[in-house]
Amino acid sequence: MTTPASPDHAEPWYLLGAGNMGLLAAHYLQRAGFTVIALRRDDAPTLERTLLLPSGGPVPLQLLCERATPAPTRPTPIRRLVVACKAPFSAAALSGLPLAADATVLRLQNGLGSLDGLLPAGARRVEVVSASAVKRDGDAHRVVAENDTWMGESAAPGGPAAAEPPAWFGPLARHWPKLHWPDDFRHRQWRKLVGNAVINPLTGLHDVANGHIFEDPALAAEAEQLAREADRVLTALDPTWPGDSLPGVRALADATAGNTSSMRADMQAGAVTEIDAINGWLQRQADVLGLDLPAHRRLVAAVKARHP
Numbered sequence: 001m002t003t004p005a006s007p008d009h010a011e012p013w014y015l016l017g018a019g020n021m022g023l024l025a026a027h028y029l030q031r032a033g034f035t036v037i038a039l040r041r042d043d044a045p046t047l048e049r050t051l052l053l054p055s056g057g058p059v060p061l062q063l064l065c066e067r068a069t070p071a072p073t074r075p076t077p078i079r080r081l082v083v084a085c086k087a088p089f090s091a092a093a094l095s096g097l098p099l100a101a102d103a104t105v106l107r108l109q110n111g112l113g114s115l116d117g118l119l120p121a122g123a124r125r126v127e128v129v130s131a132s133a134v135k136r137d138g139d140a141h142r143v144v145a146e147n148d149t150w151m152g153e154s155a156a157p158g159g160p161a162a163a164e165p166p167a168w169f170g171p172l173a174r175h176w177p178k179l180h181w182p183d184d185f186r187h188r189q190w191r192k193l194v195g196n197a198v199i200n201p202l203t204g205l206h207d208v209a210n211g212h213i214f215e216d217p218a219l220a221a222e223a224e225q226l227a228r229e230a231d232r233v234l235t236a237l238d239p240t241w242p243g244d245s246l247p248g249v250r251a252l253a254d255a256t257a258g259n260t261s262s263m264r265a266d267m268q269a270g271a272v273t274e275i276d277a278i279n280g281w282l283q284r285q286a287d288v289l290g291l292d293l294p295a296h297r298r299l300v301a302a303v304k305a306r307h308p
């Protein structure tokens, strides 16, 4: 069932990255009555895909498409954009794209900072953290788990509380299961970041499933050091950070024990990884603070040595 159009629905959402997560977001946006237009690198007029939801049968998904053309050839600037390509492709994907000075951009990507310096100064950037999991299954995209998703705008540490949700959030949340706009968004985002910063590179480098980390004493010790270093940076950024990430990382590894992490999958495929947006973000914060993160530094170098 879709929601009838309202004035707020007149503005379409453009989608940059019509892959696993982008298509799931497109599906929820369409169900909420929004028009979604995929920005593609070819001239196909429409994109037809199938989503396999955990509950219910296959859902056919049809999106209008436009070529991601640079500013001079596009009549009107884009005012609403979902960015759901892998983090390292953000700059290439956004290059030359005409965004309105006050565009709203949903960043649906793991890690942090991948859109820094790429958006107009007046853009409203909404960060999306999702515990859902979607993977390619032949020609379809299988939603393995429809879990919580949090949206928010991270206020600077010590700064004002995060803003109220935009007008489109309410209608969307009625159609996007377990979608939240929490007050403590930044901490939620950081918890996911630390989980990814520990689990992803270790599982990628050792080519093991998530659950293996805490079954192997050497990997468990490395995980502990990585979590401790991450906590040191995050506490320096925000003294209200609880600073005890290891139990949460362990719970995430247990809850996803059989999973192949996204970084392991990328490394198996010989693809570029998201390490720069995950551990690299922590390292960049540490550099500014004058802290050293030897365990993260070693892992970033090791991942890049395998897949530069």
Ligand SMILES: NC(=O)C1=CN([C@@H]2O[C@H](COP(=O)(O)OP(=O)(O)OC[C@H]3O[C@@H](n4cnc5c(N)ncnc54)[C@H](OP(=O)(O)O)[C@@H]3O)[C@@H](O)[C@H]2O)C=CC1
Pocket (backbone or CB within 6 Å): 016, 017, 018, 019, 020, 021, 022, 039, 040, 041, 068, 084, 085, 086, 087, 089, 092, 093, 094, 108, 109, 110, 130, 131, 132, 133, 134, 135, 262, 274
């Ligand atoms: N999958 C999941 O379960 C989850 C993923 N995430 C995060 O979501 C983000 C997306 O991941 P996921 O959906 O799995 O990735 P996918 O690889 O499935 O999708 C990424 C899409 O981006 C497209 N793309 C790449 N470059 C461009 C470009 N220049 N212009 C337009 N489109 C482009 C790719 O197109 P093409 O195929 O043509 O190359 C692809 O369709 C990542 O940051 C990931 O970490 C977060 C939570 C869960």
Ligand SMILES: CC(C)(CO)C(=O)C(=O)O
Pocket (backbone or CB within 6 Å): 110, 195, 196, 199, 200, 210, 252, 256, 259, 260, 261, 262, 263
């Ligand atoms: C939570 C986790 C670690 C699940 O595999 C993930 O987000 C990823 O693989 O990128």
